[in-house]
Amino acid sequence: MNYLDFEEPIKELHLQIEKLRESQKKAGVDVSAAIADLEKAAKAKTEEIYSKLDPWQRVQVSRHPDRPYTLQYIEYLTNNNWIELHGDRTVKDDKAMIGGFGFIDDVGVMFIGQQKGTTTKLRQYRNFGMANPEGYRKALRLMKLAEKFNRPIVTFIDTPGAYPGLEAEERGQGEAIARNLYEMMKLQVPVICIIIGEGASGGALGIGIGDRVLMLENTWYSVISPESCSSILWRSWDQKITAAKALKLTAEDMHNNRLIDGIIREPLGGAHTDPTATFENVKQVILNELATLSKLNPKDRSEKRIDKFCSMGVVVQ
């Protein structure tokens, strides 16, 4: 288990619990009461810390190395029974953007999402969840496929941004994202977008136009990462904590500003402490939302989607 810097007190308690368990095993002394007390204390500490996470700490949780990624969600939701689809039919298969179809209970769904790697090697293979234009074009291809066969779309957003590479520019990163925004507005099937980790800028929005846009509790979504914001506006990397606060990038802030439609709760201590509980929450939300959304006629649904995004913004007359 990996701990974040502010989780140090929790780590201490967990270490003590482990030590007691060891000594119990070795010496055969019954210390179960002491262990129970420490477990209670660890839970209380976690509650205390997680009840007042600041925005920068949420950003840290959203990037926690043990946090579940898109593939794990899809595997849980489809009972490990789904078919992955590859390629944009033009350039290549982008490993940072995955997609395919399967069934949640008996509901057929097209899944799309950025995928991060779990090991150093896989992180590189997945390009750290930063898609190239062909990733966005693959995503759109799968969305149009879902639309053709009248299946809803669920996207999982988890990216530090669209890849800012040389070939990405040559192949039109800007156009690829723009095209997705435009086409997703018009999709005639229900679209649910869930931010499960990092929602950075246009790279996130490129699969983020939905009838419902939801954020897991410990995720962030904004126009720029706190680090980059700090470096541009403060001309230093040291203001990331201040920037995280200023950007109002947490699920709660984004919801209060009506830039997303809802928040999905995570288990105490973050999604990674109990992935199954997280997946189950997500599953129930998806099924509930799909039940509601599928009652609307396709044209109204798309119009509502467009109107929702068109109403975003604050101006003074």
Add this chain to the structure above:
Amino acid sequence: MSWFKRKIDGITTKSKEKKEIPEGLWYKCPECKNVVTSDEHADTNWVCAKCGYHEKIGSREYFSILFDENEFTEIATNLTSGDPLEFTDTKSYKDRIKTTINKTGLKDAMRVGRGKINGYDAVVACMDFAFIGGSMGSVVGEKFAEGVNEAIKNKCAFICISKSGGARMMEAGFSLMQMAKTSGKLTQLADARLPYISFLTDPTTGGVTASYAMLGDINIAEPKALIGFAGPRVVKETIGKDLPQGFQSSEFVLEHGFLDYIVERKDLKHKISESLKFFKI
């Protein structure tokens, strides 16, 4: 709403424009160092007569180039930023807005006018780089939206002249969603079967490139403009190498298939009106 009738003569000598055009009576081309009077420079559409360098200009100049007799009705004139996040970096966003309004005489980074282009009705939205780097916040999104509405109402073409560093960071999530908003409005314009011409000028980057600037029925650009999603500095840091000559220039973007053509300022009006003729507007 009111009708504007402005003469283009002498525009460049106004202090408001000093950010983009050197103050005073003379203009020195930064490329070939050729010196002409400001009036002469304006007469060539702020393009160097010697080397063809296109000086950065703003909505006032573009409107004067495009609209017949420089006559147009400006719409959504009173919108200003609302600072929804009460954002403060080294300076409060509110103060930044106030200072920039005073300095530039502009309300935000986009102005929208409706008028005639060689007799064809059109709504033209034009970005002003002088206003916080032409950054896209709620006001830009709303003005773009009202421009599209105006085009639909008048059954005419919509033209957007982009010149932007990208998103307005001080509006964070609100700024990001303007990418969605403007793209959504363009679906409505398309449903009404009205043309959208996207004209990209130096520079067009970030969220503007990744939304409305790349969504034209035709995408056109000024020569040698910087056009890209990621800024060149970021790309350079990513690849850890120097960038090839001409990377992210209009010519590069044309070559890679994302522009229909590059147009010199002197031909802009004619090419646009020819397009509107083809689109039967």
